Amino acid sequence: MSATPSTPPPALRPYLTTRHDLLWQEADVFAAEHVAPRAARMEAAPGRVERKVADLMAAQGWFAVTVPTAFGGLGAGHVAKTILVHRIARVSAAAAAILQATLIPVGALLHFATYEQKGRWLPRVADGSLLLSIAVTEPGAGGHIGGIETAAERAGNQWVLSGSKIHIGNSHLAGAHLVVARTARPGVRTSEALTAFMVESDRPGLCVADHRAGLGLHGFSVGRLDLDHVRVPEDNVVGEVGQGLAVALSSSILYGRPNLAAVSLGIHEAVVATTTARLKTRARYRGTLSDLSVLRDRVGGMEARLRAGRILAYQAVHLLDQGLPCDVDLINAKYLGHQWAAQSAQDAMELHGAHALDRDHVLQRLWRDIQHTYPPAGTGEVQRIGLADAAFGEDHIQWSEYLATPGARDRPGPTSA
Numbered sequence: 001m002s003a004t005p006s007t008p009p010p011a012l013r014p015y016l017t018t019r020h021d022l023l024w025q026e027a028d029v030f031a032a033e034h035v036a037p038r039a040a041r042m043e044a045a046p047g048r049v050e051r052k053v054a055d056l057m058a059a060q061g062w063f064a065v066t067v068p069t070a071f072g073g074l075g076a077g078h079v080a081k082t083i084l085v086h087r088i089a090r091v092s093a094a095a096a097a098i099l100q101a102t103l104i105p106v107g108a109l110l111h112f113a114t115y116e117q118k119g120r121w122l123p124r125v126a127d128g129s130l131l132l133s134i135a136v137t138e139p140g141a142g143g144h145i146g147g148i149e150t151a152a153e154r155a156g157n158q159w160v161l162s163g164s165k166i167h168i169g170n171s172h173l174a175g176a177h178l179v180v181a182r183t184a185r186p187g188v189r190t191s192e193a194l195t196a197f198m199v200e201s202d203r204p205g206l207c208v209a210d211h212r213a214g215l216g217l218h219g220f221s222v223g224r225l226d227l228d229h230v231r232v233p234e235d236n237v238v239g240e241v242g243q244g245l246a247v248a249l250s251s252s253i254l255y256g257r258p259n260l261a262a263v264s265l266g267i268h269e270a271v272v273a274t275t276t277a278r279l280k281t282r283a284r285y286r287g288t289l290s291d292l293s294v295l296r297d298r299v300g301g302m303e304a305r306l307r308a309g310r311i312l313a314y315q316a317v318h319l320l321d322q323g324l325p326c327d328v329d330l331i332n333a334k335y336l337g338h339q340w341a342a343q344s345a346q347d348a349m350e351l352h353g354a355h356a357l358d359r360d361h362v363l364q365r366l367w368r369d370i371q372h373t374y375p376p377a378g379t380g381e382v383q384r385i386g387l388a389d390a391a392f393g394e395d396h397i398q399w400s401e402y403l404a405t406p407g408a409r410d411r412p413g414p415t416s417a
């Protein structure tokens with residue numbers, strides 16, 4: 001996949017401003033100069049967490065792309081965020097995963113933290129000295145947030161947290177984790193039973209397990225946090241006590257889903273480009289494989305999915321930037337973005353014959369990386385539940401509309417119904 005800068009395709013024009021065009025160029029230049037030369041090394045050393053690319057993206061201020069300028073951020077919105085994640089992902093999905101994993105808890109802080117808390121953490125994200133993670137998933141609670149067992153108990157003006165979190169993106173890079181824990185006795189409904197806490201990574205009792213390589217996304221850490229009576233002050237509570245489900249769900253829908261759609265889109269573009277390059281150069285009869293109509297038909301299907309996925313990804317975040325209700329569009333962009341890219345990656349493997357099965361072929365990385373955009377921010381089943389609700393006219397939860405207005409955290413939210 002060429003890392004040469006490109007201009008946005010005309011189909012995206014309705015969603016892009018001149019500022020977006022500049023960011024697109026900037027991201028492409030960055031990817032070519034700093035990510036592409038490291039992508040092969042990241043792939044070859046799956047046991048290593050990639051810090052250098054994270055530091056370089058931090059120096060660009062990209063972890064604060066959605067943070068208002070008043071807190072030192074770029075104040076550039078959701079389309080801008082998608083551009084960064086998408087353009088980096090077409091060169092390295094692992095690097096894009098590092099970027100998107102911090103952007104989710106940043107979003108949660110923007111919507112639920114107090115002004116004082118924002119002033120404490122966001123400027124450090126903006127100057128690149130602090131990366132964050134969001135820690136929701138547990139060994140016994142993945143898609144089922146109500147199954148969270150990590151407990152937080154009040155002790156004077158502190159909270160004491162104990163439990164384990166797994167599959168936490170940026171576990172090894174984050175200087176603070178936004179941990180969702182149970183703060184109510186059994187029987188209290190989930191919408192009131194959980195609370196979000198900022199837990200700095202150097203708090204006594206917090207242990208990050210050794211990094212273990214996954215199937216793909218080599219260089220990205222998706223690790224385990226063990227909390228053994230970790231004490232945090234009262235003012236590390238993000239949102240109200242009992243609002244943890246709202247923090248987790250809203251940041252997953254408004255930030256996680258479009259971020260994963262953007263990662264899938266970047267991988268998808270690389271898959272199609274890799275495949276057409278191969279078919280154009282692989283000799284067959286008096287021409288190349290790209291002359292065979294049966295193979296062109298398959299590539300036509302890949303291109304159709306890619307183009308549709310691109311529009312879904314950008315249209316959804318454009319609606320979000322406009323403050324319009326678009327939860328279902330965000331869900332759909334993530335759902336189909338993954339599914340279509342995974343289908344194209346499988347087609348690409350087959351269109352390469354045995355060639356891509358050789359060691360070190362780039363398609364292996366793309367095929368493995370796309371498997372990782374299925375579970376986070378809701379699996380396919382979870383997305384289809386939301387889509388079915390929409391089909392039956394039961395999509396009452398519109399975080400996009402609710403959180404677009406100032407002071408939203410002080411009013412009852414969609415989960416309090």
Ligand SMILES: Cc1cc2nc3c(=O)[nH]c(=O)nc-3n(C[C@H](O)[C@H](O)[C@H](O)COP(=O)(O)OP(=O)(O)OC[C@H]3O[C@@H](n4cnc5c(N)ncnc54)[C@H](O)[C@@H]3O)c2cc1C
Nearest residue numbers: 134135136137142143144167168169372375376377379381
């Ligand atoms: C690359 C990556 C990054 C991640 N980053 C983070 C992160 O930063 N923070 C974090 O907290 N977590 C993170 N996760 C974890 C992710 O959110 C979970 O993997 C996801 O919620 C699914 O949980 P699970 O893996 O335990 O699957 P399970 O919940 O065990 O589900 C297994 C299967 O059963 C289906 N299923 C489960 N329940 C139902 C149901 N009620 N109805 C229908 N089908 C159901 C699921 O769709 C799935 O197919 C990450 C995961 C990956 C792969």
